[in-house]
Amino acid sequence: MSKLKIAIVMGFFASIFGLNAQNTKEITVLDAREFREKISEGKVALVDVRTANEFNAGNIKNSVNIDFFDPQFITFFSEYDKNEPIYVYCQSGNRSGKASKKLAAIGFTKIYDLKGGYAGWKINN
DSSP states (O other): OOHHHHHHHHHHHIIIIIHHHHHHTTEEEEOHHHHHHHHTTSSOEEEEOSOHHHHHTOOOTTOEEOOTTSTTTGGGGGGSOTTSOEEEEOSSSHHHHHHHHHHHHTTOOOEEEETTHHHHHHHHO
């Protein structure tokens, strides 16, 4: 097999398997208790990635709403320091998981995702 074919095959497998492995080292999933402890340690970047309607129906105190479905979603994070911790949550943990991967892909190094999302938070707080 030629070097070019090997490179193409390796690139293909890296794109399938490598992206998730690469991005997960920056992401830590915390349960509601751990998340509450971390965000109470001082001023933190706390982002709710749900829609505005979901956010307005109830949210974690001091969180900022950046809708995951907004076409400019990633652009809103240009104001944040990529080397400082950022805490994200959604309703169930699905969107915040996807948001965490996007943030890792653009260089954020300390991402904390709320396990079970806001629904889990309400049950445990």
